[in-house]
Amino acid sequence: MLEEGTGSKAPRSLLLGTDMAENQRQIAQFSQKDAQAFPKYEAFMNRLASAVDPLLDAAPVDMEAFRRGSLLQRLRALSTLAPLLQAGRILGAQLPQYYQVLTAPITKVLDQWFESEPLKATLATDAVIGAMTSPHTPGSGYVLLHHVMGGLEGMPGAWGYVQGGMGALSDAIASSATAHGASIFTGKTVAQVQVSSGGRVRGVVLQDGSEVRSKVVLSNAAPQTTFLKLTPKEWLPEEFTQRISQLDIRSPVTKINVAVNRLPDFLAAPNAPRGQPLPHHQCSIHLNCEDTHLLHQAFEDAMDGRPSHRPMIELCIPSSLDPTLAPPGCHVVSLFTQYTPYTLAGGQVWDEQERNAYADKVFDCIEAYAPGFKGSVVGRDILTPPDLERIFGLPGGNIFHGAMALDQLYFARPTPLHPGHRCPLPGLYLCGSGAHPGGGVMGAAGRNAAHVVLEDLKSL
Helix, strand or coil: CCCCCCCCCCCCCCCCCCCHHHHHHHHHCCCHHHHHHHHHHHHHHHHHHHHHHHHHCCCCCCHHHHHHCCHHHHHHHHHHHHHHHHHHHHHHHHHHHHHHHHHCCHHHHHHHHCCCHHHHHHHHHHHHCCCCCCCCCCCHHHHHHHHHCCEECCEECCCCCCCCCCHHHHHHHHHHHHHCCCCCCCCCCEEEEEECCCCCEEEEEECCCCEEECCCEEECCCHHHHHHHHCCHHHCCHHHHHHHHCCCCCCCEEEEEEEECCCCCECCECCCCCCCCCHHHHCCEEECCCCHHHHHHHHHHHHCCCCCCCCEEEEECHHHCCHHHCCCCCEEEEEEEECCCCCCHHHCCCCHHHHHHHHHHHHHHHHHHCCCHHHHEEEEEEECHHHHHHHHCCHHHCCCCCCCCHHHCHHHCEECCEECCECCCCCEEECCCCCCCCCCCCCHHHHHHHHHHHHHHCCC
16 A cells, blocks of 8 residues: 555555454554444355355346247246346345345445545455446445355355366367367358348358358357447347447546566565565556545546546456466566556546556656566567457457446346347347356356256257
């Protein structure tokens, strides 16, 4: 933390982990009252997560079946109500309080629990990460919940690194798929979804002109890519494509990948004598997050078309846990920064000069917390929102394929007209982050889509 008016006092930090007693000790640096309230807050949020989590692993309520389906389809659709009913049962009489968490600005929720800004800002970062929203934006509480749900190896809310880097996860999925008979073709760009004269999907045409025939096509591309670029528009209702074109895809994120020749040495938590990673190096490190006002000001800068003057920085060092990612003594640092607008004010574009100017600003900020950081850098890769769109096919650079706002979730993802995984064109399905339940490395959208397709194949 960078704190003004502390004189010669040593810099402070806030380290939160799985040990509740240690968490309370850390929080007590700033507020004894907050230290006492924190376990109750965690229990409150964990209860909400346990209620909502099952909704992620099931397709949304099938409203179309209830409206127009046969009697059998309506009876089957009743099962989609089960997770909603279960959530209501878990939340019980506290449902109004939990409703506020989902719909209110996260600052309002956290103000009811805590008094210290460092704790509130630390928690609030999960409510805005990857989202073009401020902690003062209504509905930002759901984004926080989305990031604390789930778990890892039986530990609720836990996150983890993939040994070998994120590509190792893709390799593992591919290996499992091929072991079950799947054929995977890489470097084969899809040009268009093929549609029969009867108005049903019959496969895809690749950019090289070859055809792949299939009764069903699942698209992991974003909704705007799937429906506005790859699907012949004559087979989709105009109202549907209009809704898709109006999706909020704004992204505040610029990702900077950095190679360094030594671990960052933070003033508030100096390195070990031999330079081995310490617990804080193996965490998600948040900088420029001393209070929620800083986060809001960073957001306001972007809304004016300017990269944040003091960007919110989430710094991770995966090589501190996985030494295979870097040579001995060296490390890779992942910087998830915001807020950066897709379109800059005054007609400026994200050229090399603008990219480097922003990255230099981020590095200057890190240098204030960890002197010597800039001197340790041996390479960097800067990915602004337009870069993320161009390289990874993310419209607007949005890592979630669309805003994780209440008006684009559950019943309304990707649109209220066709929520879930089916679309107006029979045989075409969404299975990526643009479908329910949204973004995150969890595979829920694909799993849910697979179940929907398997059900539909029974009637083909």
